Amino acid sequence: xxxxxxxxxxxxxxxxxxxxxxxxxxxxxxxxxxxxxxxxxxxxxxxxxxxxxxxxxxxxxxxxxxxxxxxxxxxxxxxxxxxxxxxxxxxxxxxxxxxxxxxxxxxxxxxxxxxxxxxxxxxxxxxxxxxxxxxxxxxxxxxxxxxxxxxxxxxxxxxxxxxxxxxxxxxxxxxxxxxxxxxxxxxxxxxxxxxxxxxxxxxxxxxxxxxx
Numbered sequence: 001x002x003x004x005x006x007x008x009x010x011x012x013x014x015x016x017x018x019x020x021x022x023x024x025x026x027x028x029x030x031x032x033x034x035x036x037x038x039x040x041x042x043x044x045x046x047x048x049x050x051x052x053x054x055x056x057x058x059x060x061x062x063x064x065x066x067x068x069x070x071x072x073x074x075x076x077x078x079x080x081x082x083x084x085x086x087x088x089x090x091x092x093x094x095x096x097x098x099x100x101x102x103x104x105x106x107x108x109x110x111x112x113x114x115x116x117x118x119x120x121x122x123x124x125x126x127x128x129x130x131x132x133x134x135x136x137x138x139x140x141x142x143x144x145x146x147x148x149x150x151x152x153x154x155x156x157x158x159x160x161x162x163x164x165x166x167x168x169x170x171x172x173x174x175x176x177x178x179x180x181x182x183x184x185x186x187x188x189x190x191x192x193x194x195x196x197x198x199x200x201x202x203x204x205x206x207x208x209x210x211x212x
Contacts, residue, residue: 002123002145006190007042010034010100012061014192017149020048021121028052028120030140030149031192034064034100040072054118054125055079056151057137058087059164060094060103062192067091067104076109078118081129084136085111086166112138128179132172133160141183148189148199154180156197159208177212 005018010033018039020027027048032039032055043050050073053066057080070077087094088106095102114129118140126141133152137160140149152160154176162169180189185200202209 002120002142004147004190005042005046007039009038010061010064012193014061015190015194016065017190018042018046018048019120020046021123024121025049026051026121028054028118029069030054031056031062031151032065032069033061034103036065036068036072036103039065039069050075051120052118053077054140055108056139056149056153056192057134058084058091059134059152060087060091060098060100062151063088063091063106064095064100064103067106070107071104077106078110079108079112079127080134080138081113081131081136082108082111083131083166084134087134087136114138130172130175130179132162132168132170132175134164135166135168135171137175139179141187146184146187148180148183148187150180150189150191152192154189154202154206155191155193156195156202157206158194159206173212176209181209181212 007016014033017030112127116127118125128139130137130153187199
């Protein structure tokens with residue numbers, strides 16, 4: 001069985017997901033945005049072995065702990081798409097501007113284009129390319145579990161901001177239309193901030209998706 005522990009990290013309450021397969025006790029972290037020592041303690045308490053760090057995009061509240069954890073566990077950093085490399089290169093400067101602790105630099109081992117299949121135990125996760133919030137944003141979809149990790153593309157009742165450098169509203173809407181709303185309505189998703197929801201509920205009630 002796959003388990004997911006959501007940990008809200010940083011002052012932005014970013015949802016870092018610790019996923020692990022209870023047969024192998026191997027784990028990945030999706031969007032380890034900060035508070036590396038706290039995440040390490042949780043990993044120790046869970047008794048899991050981290051095998052990779054997966055990232056939806058390059059904003060500081062989603063990758064702030066990635067460099068430190070990659071060094072601690074000697075594991076690959078996977079994602080996002082290479083178009084977010086400028087955000088990752090600016091990580092320390094942007095963290096300083098926001099008054100965040102200066103994080104370890106992040107070295108991406110595998111950039112994602114969309115269409116790749118990532119594995120954790122017997123579970124398979126499809127990578128979908130979803131630019132708009134950032135130009136290199138990706139999401140992770142597990143069809144077997146009807147679960148989706150949307151980063152900052154789609155939230156319960158809202159969508160991602162597009163006023164950051166290289167964000168684009170029309171591109172974001174196109175990504176949501178083609179990569180998220182095409183999934184089954186029963187697909188549950190964990191977003192980068194806030195509560196979980198489902199594709200079907202957002203089609204019905206999300207005011208930003210009316211008419212698309």
